[in-house]
Amino acid sequence: MLKLLYHKRILTFLCGGTVFLALLFTAAYSSAQDEEIVLTIPESTSRPAVVFPHELHTESYDCLECHHNYDETGENVLDESDLEDGNPDILCGACHTPKSKVHQREAFHRQCMGCHEKFIFNKRPTGPVLCGECHVKKED
Ligand code: HEC
Ligand code: HEC
Ligand code: HEC
Ligand code: HEC
Structure with missing residues (x-):
């Protein structure tokens, strides 16, 4: 159970991170364009x-x-x-x-x-x- 929770956290972290990165990229890209x-x-x-x-x-x-x-x-x-x-x-x-x-x-x-x-x-x-x-x- 604990292990599962841990994985979930990593998953949330990864998803959040990806969205964050995607936003960052969009911002950088559109501003440079x-x-x-x-x-x-x-x-x-x-x-x-x-x-x-x-x-x-x-x-x-x-x-x-x-x-x-x-x-x-x-x-x-x-x-x-x-x-x-x-x-x-x-x-x-x-x-x-x-x-x-x-x-x-x-x-x-x-x-x-x-x-x-x-x-x-x-x-x-x-x-x-x-x-x-x-x-x-x-x-x-
Ligand atoms: C970080 C400093 C720096 C920036 C920022 C910079 N330059 Fe230069 N540029 C130089 C240097 C150093 C030279 C070499 C001639 C000299 O010593 O002045 C040069 C040379 C040139 C030359 C003549 C030689 C060649 O490459 O054809 C042109 C034209 C030129 N720059 C245009 C620009 C334009 C347009 C921008 C902005 C988009 C720009 N530079 C931004 C440092 C810079
Ligand atoms: C044909 C020449 C040319 C090319 C190719 C070019 N730029 Fe520029 N860029 C300029 C000039 C000129 C300026 C204006 C610089 C100034 O105001 O002194 C500029 C300005 C910028 C700025 C500053 C905008 C601001 O208002 O702060 C960014 C960021 C930028 N360029 C990114 C890029 C990126 C990323 C690429 C490649 C995908 C690129 N440029 C390709 C000539 C060019
Ligand atoms: C490395 C080559 C290159 C540099 C540097 C460059 N241009 Fe151009 N530019 C072109 C070419 C090629 C075209 C024609 C593009 C087309 O019609 O598809 C063009 C087209 C244009 C046009 C016409 C756009 C239109 O809608 O018909 C303008 C205005 C222009 N350039 C301004 C500038 C200015 C201002 C700078 C310097 C800050 C600059 N260019 C630097 C290659 C360049
Ligand atoms: C391909 C585009 C282009 C052409 C063609 C061009 N210029 Fe410019 N010129 C610029 C840019 C970009 C600047 C810097 C930004 C500004 O001052 O508007 C500039 C700046 C200047 C400046 C200094 C700024 C000022 O307003 O006092 C003078 C003077 C000037 N140009 C005169 C000329 C004359 C005269 C011609 C024709 C022989 C000419 N330019 C052709 C792009 C061009």
């Missing part, structure tokens, strides 16, 4: 903010294609589990500051346009490369 992210740079003023269809891009690319943290040999050592909503360390501006070699605007421009241009070159469907296609004026 934010459909669109409005990109801004603190000092941005001259151009309308860029709406970035993040989820669309995650359908075709690995996370580490864009997200990185390079070690001294230049290898991308970012741990994918760090890619969570609200983690300030993964934001581009965490490393690409006005003082860094590649400042923030350049980091965005090079990553976004660099890839889009590659696809134009290959004559494949691609994203915008013209200023006004990314910095879209809001209609009022």
Whole structure:
């Protein structure tokens, strides 16, 4: 009897644990899959903010294609589990500051346009490369 009770407890524990884990996964998954992210740079003023269809891009690319943290040999050592909503360390501006070699605007421009241009070159469907296609004026 005691033994049975013990097993039941383990079972309850396991079930509870699974549900908990499932919830955790759903939360992590859905938050990392934010459909669109409005990109801004603190000092941005001259151009309308860029709406970035993040989820669309995650359908075709690995996370580490864009997200990185390079070690001294230049290898991308970012741990994918760090890619969570609200983690300030993964934001581009965490490393690409006005003082860094590649400042923030350049980091965005090079990553976004660099890839889009590659696809134009290959004559494949691609994203915008013209200023006004990314910095879209809001209609009022
Ligand atoms: C095509 C490039 C690209 C790919 C691929 C990509 N991301 Fe992102 N992600 C970005 C950019 C750009 C941002 C905005 C960062 C900023 O605001 O500084 C971002 C932001 C995020 C954020 C932060 C959201 C927030 O508001 O806190 C998370 C979490 C994230 N990405 C997770 C992922 C995961 C997980 C994957 C893979 C499934 C992934 N990303 C694939 C470019 C990409
Ligand atoms: C943990 C720090 C860190 C974060 C976060 C980070 N970067 Fe970088 N990035 C670097 C470093 C270091 C380099 C190498 C050049 C340098 O020393 O500045 C680099 C280089 C680049 C380059 C030029 C070389 C290349 O890989 O093409 C681009 C473009 C770039 N980052 C874009 C981004 C974007 C966009 C984001 C956000 C999605 C981002 N970075 C987030 C540290 C970071
Ligand atoms: C690694 C390659 C890559 C990177 C990096 C990338 N894109 Fe794209 N992007 C694409 C491709 C390919 C498409 C076309 C997808 C399609 O039509 O299926 C696209 C499409 C788009 C579209 C059009 C979506 C639509 O509904 O037609 C926008 C807007 C866009 N990208 C913005 C951005 C911005 C902003 C960044 C930088 C933060 C960025 N992209 C970084 C490859 C990339
Ligand atoms: C593929 C998308 C894309 C294209 C094309 C693009 N940009 Fe950007 N740009 C961005 C992103 C993302 C940022 C950073 C977020 C922001 O400030 O909205 C940015 C930031 C900027 C900034 C700094 C922020 C500000 O508002 O002062 C300027 C200036 C700028 N872009 C000018 C241009 C010009 C000029 C062109 C055309 C030659 C251009 N951009 C084309 C995506 C793009």
